[in-house]
Amino acid sequence: MSTLASLLVLGTGARMLSDVRAVLIAPTSSQVATRFRLGNGLEAEGKACVLGSALLHGPVKLAWDRVLEERSHDSDTSVIIHEFAHKIDMADGEASGTPPITDRTQARAFERAAEDTLEGLRSEGSAILRPYAGTNRAELFAVASETLFSDPDGLASAHPSLFRVLEAFYRQTPRRSSGVELT
Ligand SMILES: [Zn+2]
Secondary structure, X not given: OHHHHHXXXXXXXXXXXXXXXXXXXXXOOXXXXXXXXXXXXXXXXXXXXXXXXXXXXXXXXXXXXXXXXHHHOOOOXXXXXXXXXXXXXXXXXXXXXXXXXXXXXXXXXXXXXXXXHHHHHHHHOOOOOOHHHHXXXXXXXXHHHHHHHHOHHHHHHHOHHHHHHHHHHHOOOOOOOOOOOOO
Protein backbone atom coordinates (compact mmCIF):
# COMPACT_ATOMS: atom_id res chain seq x y z
CA MET A 1 0.00 0.00 0.00
CA SER A 2 2.68 2.49 0.98
CA THR A 3 4.55 1.70 -2.23
CA LEU A 4 1.61 2.74 -4.42
CA ALA A 5 0.91 5.82 -2.31
CA SER A 6 4.59 6.77 -2.55
CA LEU A 7 4.56 6.28 -6.33
CA LEU A 8 2.07 9.14 -6.59
CA VAL A 9 4.35 11.62 -4.85
CA LEU A 10 7.73 10.55 -6.26
CA GLY A 11 7.97 13.78 -8.23
CA THR A 12 6.05 16.18 -6.02
CA GLY A 13 7.18 15.21 -2.53
CA ALA A 14 5.36 13.75 0.46
CA ARG A 15 3.85 17.13 1.44
CA MET A 16 1.15 16.33 -1.13
CA LEU A 17 -0.10 13.68 1.29
CA SER A 18 -0.35 16.17 4.18
CA ASP A 19 -4.12 15.65 4.46
CA VAL A 20 -3.74 11.92 5.18
CA ARG A 21 -4.55 11.72 8.90
CA ALA A 22 -4.97 7.94 9.15
CA VAL A 23 -5.50 4.88 6.98
CA LEU A 24 -8.31 2.57 8.04
CA ILE A 25 -8.55 -0.93 6.62
CA ALA A 26 -11.92 -2.69 6.32
CA PRO A 27 -11.79 -6.44 5.64
CA THR A 28 -14.40 -6.25 2.85
CA SER A 29 -16.19 -3.72 0.65
CA SER A 30 -19.71 -2.44 1.43
CA GLN A 31 -22.70 -1.31 -0.67
CA VAL A 32 -24.57 2.03 -0.71
CA ALA A 33 -27.50 3.38 -2.79
CA THR A 34 -26.33 5.82 -5.47
CA ARG A 35 -27.06 7.44 -8.86
CA PHE A 36 -24.94 6.67 -11.89
CA ARG A 37 -24.32 9.00 -14.84
CA LEU A 38 -24.70 7.06 -18.06
CA GLY A 39 -23.73 9.85 -20.46
CA ASN A 40 -25.97 11.93 -22.72
CA GLY A 41 -27.67 13.32 -19.60
CA LEU A 42 -29.01 9.91 -18.54
CA GLU A 43 -28.80 8.70 -14.96
CA ALA A 44 -29.69 5.44 -13.26
CA GLU A 45 -30.22 4.50 -9.64
CA GLY A 46 -28.59 1.47 -8.15
CA LYS A 47 -26.19 0.22 -5.56
CA ALA A 48 -22.52 0.98 -5.61
CA CYS A 49 -19.81 -1.06 -4.05
CA VAL A 50 -17.71 1.12 -1.75
CA LEU A 51 -14.14 -0.01 -2.15
CA GLY A 52 -12.60 2.91 -0.35
CA SER A 53 -13.09 6.52 0.63
CA ALA A 54 -11.12 9.64 1.47
CA LEU A 55 -12.52 12.21 3.86
CA LEU A 56 -11.30 15.82 3.80
CA HIS A 57 -9.12 16.31 6.92
CA GLY A 58 -9.93 12.71 7.80
CA PRO A 59 -8.84 9.18 7.08
CA VAL A 60 -8.40 7.12 3.95
CA LYS A 61 -10.47 3.92 4.14
CA LEU A 62 -9.66 0.88 2.03
CA ALA A 63 -11.46 -2.45 1.55
CA TRP A 64 -8.64 -4.92 1.91
CA ASP A 65 -10.33 -7.67 -0.13
CA ARG A 66 -10.34 -5.27 -3.07
CA VAL A 67 -6.70 -4.31 -2.57
CA LEU A 68 -5.71 -7.98 -2.65
CA GLU A 69 -7.92 -8.73 -5.66
CA GLU A 70 -6.41 -5.88 -7.69
CA ARG A 71 -2.94 -7.03 -6.81
CA SER A 72 -3.56 -10.67 -7.73
CA HIS A 73 -5.13 -9.78 -11.11
CA ASP A 74 -2.65 -7.06 -12.11
CA SER A 75 -5.72 -4.82 -12.39
CA ASP A 76 -5.94 -1.56 -14.32
CA THR A 77 -7.83 -0.09 -11.39
CA SER A 78 -6.26 0.75 -8.05
CA VAL A 79 -8.32 1.71 -5.03
CA ILE A 80 -5.10 2.75 -3.30
CA ILE A 81 -4.05 5.18 -6.04
CA HIS A 82 -7.65 6.40 -6.34
CA GLU A 83 -8.10 7.27 -2.66
CA PHE A 84 -4.63 8.73 -2.23
CA ALA A 85 -5.16 10.84 -5.35
CA HIS A 86 -8.24 12.25 -3.59
CA LYS A 87 -5.99 13.09 -0.66
CA ILE A 88 -3.54 14.87 -2.98
CA ASP A 89 -6.47 16.83 -4.38
CA MET A 90 -7.39 17.74 -0.77
CA ALA A 91 -3.88 18.94 0.12
CA ASP A 92 -4.96 22.54 -0.62
CA GLY A 93 -7.97 22.21 1.71
CA GLU A 94 -10.69 21.35 -0.78
CA ALA A 95 -11.75 18.41 -2.94
CA SER A 96 -12.10 20.40 -6.14
CA GLY A 97 -10.52 18.02 -8.62
CA THR A 98 -7.59 20.40 -9.06
CA PRO A 99 -4.58 19.40 -6.98
CA PRO A 100 -2.28 22.06 -5.49
CA ILE A 101 -0.57 23.81 -8.41
CA THR A 102 1.25 27.04 -7.61
CA ASP A 103 2.14 28.02 -11.19
CA ARG A 104 -0.87 29.96 -12.50
CA THR A 105 -0.32 29.07 -16.15
CA GLN A 106 -0.04 25.41 -15.26
CA ALA A 107 -3.13 25.64 -13.04
CA ARG A 108 -5.17 27.22 -15.84
CA ALA A 109 -4.03 24.54 -18.29
CA PHE A 110 -5.00 21.87 -15.78
CA GLU A 111 -8.47 23.39 -15.26
CA ARG A 112 -9.06 23.68 -19.01
CA ALA A 113 -7.97 20.11 -19.74
CA ALA A 114 -10.04 18.72 -16.88
CA GLU A 115 -13.17 20.67 -17.87
CA ASP A 116 -12.83 19.66 -21.53
CA THR A 117 -12.31 16.01 -20.59
CA LEU A 118 -15.27 16.00 -18.20
CA GLU A 119 -17.50 17.54 -20.84
CA GLY A 120 -16.38 14.95 -23.40
CA LEU A 121 -16.85 12.12 -20.93
CA ARG A 122 -20.40 13.18 -20.15
CA SER A 123 -21.39 13.57 -23.78
CA GLU A 124 -19.46 10.79 -25.51
CA GLY A 125 -17.89 8.61 -22.83
CA SER A 126 -14.27 7.53 -22.97
CA ALA A 127 -12.41 4.63 -24.50
CA ILE A 128 -10.20 4.35 -21.46
CA LEU A 129 -11.56 6.23 -18.42
CA ARG A 130 -14.34 4.34 -16.69
CA PRO A 131 -17.72 6.15 -16.47
CA TYR A 132 -17.27 6.96 -12.78
CA ALA A 133 -14.75 9.61 -13.87
CA GLY A 134 -17.71 11.62 -15.20
CA THR A 135 -19.23 11.99 -11.71
CA ASN A 136 -17.41 15.25 -11.01
CA ARG A 137 -13.98 16.88 -11.27
CA ALA A 138 -12.71 15.19 -8.09
CA GLU A 139 -13.54 11.72 -9.40
CA LEU A 140 -12.09 12.60 -12.78
CA PHE A 141 -8.76 13.42 -11.10
CA ALA A 142 -8.80 10.21 -9.02
CA VAL A 143 -9.78 7.88 -11.88
CA ALA A 144 -7.43 9.59 -14.34
CA SER A 145 -4.60 9.24 -11.82
CA GLU A 146 -5.25 5.49 -11.67
CA THR A 147 -5.13 5.31 -15.46
CA LEU A 148 -2.01 7.48 -15.67
CA PHE A 149 -0.09 4.85 -13.73
CA SER A 150 -1.82 1.70 -15.05
CA ASP A 151 -2.09 2.58 -18.75
CA PRO A 152 -0.19 5.80 -19.44
CA ASP A 153 0.08 5.19 -23.17
CA GLY A 154 -3.67 4.58 -23.39
CA LEU A 155 -4.40 7.77 -21.49
CA ALA A 156 -1.96 9.75 -23.64
CA SER A 157 -3.67 8.45 -26.75
CA ALA A 158 -7.29 8.90 -25.66
CA HIS A 159 -6.95 12.15 -23.67
CA PRO A 160 -3.66 13.83 -24.65
CA SER A 161 -4.34 17.18 -23.00
CA LEU A 162 -5.36 15.57 -19.72
CA PHE A 163 -2.32 13.28 -19.89
CA ARG A 164 -0.01 16.28 -20.37
CA VAL A 165 -1.36 18.23 -17.37
CA LEU A 166 -1.29 15.14 -15.12
CA GLU A 167 2.25 14.36 -16.23
CA ALA A 168 3.25 17.97 -15.49
CA PHE A 169 1.55 17.94 -12.09
CA TYR A 170 2.97 14.60 -10.94
CA ARG A 171 6.38 15.45 -12.48
CA GLN A 172 6.57 11.93 -13.83
CA THR A 173 6.35 10.36 -17.25
CA PRO A 174 4.99 6.87 -16.64
CA ARG A 175 5.23 4.54 -19.60
CA ARG A 176 4.18 0.94 -19.96
CA SER A 177 6.97 -1.62 -20.10
CA SER A 178 8.05 -2.67 -23.57
CA GLY A 179 7.12 -6.21 -22.57
CA VAL A 180 10.72 -7.41 -22.51
CA GLU A 181 11.56 -8.61 -19.05
CA LEU A 182 14.72 -10.38 -17.99
CA THR A 183 14.91 -12.21 -14.71
ZN1 LIG B 1 -13.38 8.64 -5.69
